[in-house]
Amino acid sequence: xxxxxxxxxxxxxxxxxxxxxxxxxxxxxxxxxxxxxxxxxxxxxxxxxxxxxxxxxxxxxxxxxxxxxxxxxxxxxxxxxxxxxxxxxxxxxxxxxxxxxxxxxxxxxxxxxxxxxxxxxxxxxxxxxxxxxxxxxxxxxxxxxxxxxxxxxxxxxxxxxxxxxxxxxxxxxxxxxxxxxxxxxxxxxxxxxxxxxxxxxxxxxxxxxxxxxxxxxxxxxxxxxxxxxxxxxxxxxxxxxxxxxxxxxx
Numbered sequence: 001x002x003x004x005x006x007x008x009x010x011x012x013x014x015x016x017x018x019x020x021x022x023x024x025x026x027x028x029x030x031x032x033x034x035x036x037x038x039x040x041x042x043x044x045x046x047x048x049x050x051x052x053x054x055x056x057x058x059x060x061x062x063x064x065x066x067x068x069x070x071x072x073x074x075x076x077x078x079x080x081x082x083x084x085x086x087x088x089x090x091x092x093x094x095x096x097x098x099x100x101x102x103x104x105x106x107x108x109x110x111x112x113x114x115x116x117x118x119x120x121x122x123x124x125x126x127x128x129x130x131x132x133x134x135x136x137x138x139x140x141x142x143x144x145x146x147x148x149x150x151x152x153x154x155x156x157x158x159x160x161x162x163x164x165x166x167x168x169x170x171x172x173x174x175x176x177x178x179x180x181x182x183x184x185x186x187x188x189x190x191x192x193x194x195x196x197x198x199x200x201x202x203x204x205x206x207x208x209x210x211x212x213x214x215x216x217x218x219x220x221x222x223x224x225x226x227x228x229x230x231x232x233x234x235x236x237x238x239x240x241x242x243x244x245x246x247x248x249x250x
Contacts, residue, residue: 032131032156032159032160032163033163033184033212033216034131034181034184034185034187034188034212034216035127035128035131035160036160036163036164036166036167037167037171037177037178037180037181037182037184037216037219038094038127038131038181038182038184038185039056039059039060039124039127039128039160039164039167040056040164040165040166040167040168040170040171040181041098041167041171041178041181041182042055042114042120042123042124042127043055043056043059043120043124043164043168044168044171045113045114045120046114046117046120051117052168053165054117055117055120055121055124056124056161056164056165057161058117058121059120059121059122059123059124059125059128060124060125060128060157060160060161060164062121062122062124062125063124063125063128063129063157064153064154064157066125066128066129066132067128067129067132067153067157068150068153070129070132070133071149071150071153077133081196083133084133084192084193084195084196085192085193085196087129087130087133087189087192088130088189088190088192088193088196089189089193090126090127090130090189091127091130091131091185091186091188091189091192092186092189092190092193094127094182094185095182095183095185095186095189097113098178098179098182099179099182128157128160130188130189130192131188133192167181170220172224173223173224174219174220174221174222174223174224175222175223175224176218176219176220176221176222177216177219177220178219179219180215180216180218180219180220181216181219183215184211184212184215184216187208187211187212187215188208191203191208
């Protein structure tokens, strides 16, 4: 009888753990879209595919270590509003750096803000940490089990790397996507700032998700003219070749 009760409790615990883990992974995926765009935009500044991948790989390894440290000290960190204020200031600074007028390339200066791999890596790690300050409260609220939260964070960082890789390609394909990404970064930064000033004024998660979804929909609303022209050229090229071949035969 005791063995049956033990097996029943173990089964229920396993099912509950899997459900909670699934929720944590889903939250990580939903709340990481804006983070992924920001990281992709930062890595893309290197303008070299190999360096971009290295920056994301190394930067997210460092970010993972920082994220685990944040989760393990979440109870203590949540009591210090200074961390959230610094995170908000950092994210808003990133947004300012993106939207401020860039130096013209006609003057012989590159418009890129980062010139080396080792400049980008700490920026990626710190950006993910700032985003984690906003999501750690949600993760802790879902489960008090440390191993579940850490497992969700591990799977989340892997998903974030995959999403950032996709967004690097999409940033070249869609006109408004980079700006949309930084607007969502501004929303997260403002949310952190409001949380410091008056916690009761913080918008709910569903409102943030809805706003981010609308902004990203705008980001994907228009393809770059270059991509459109390439598509047209590829579709028209066979017809030109056929006409030339017909002329030779004639």
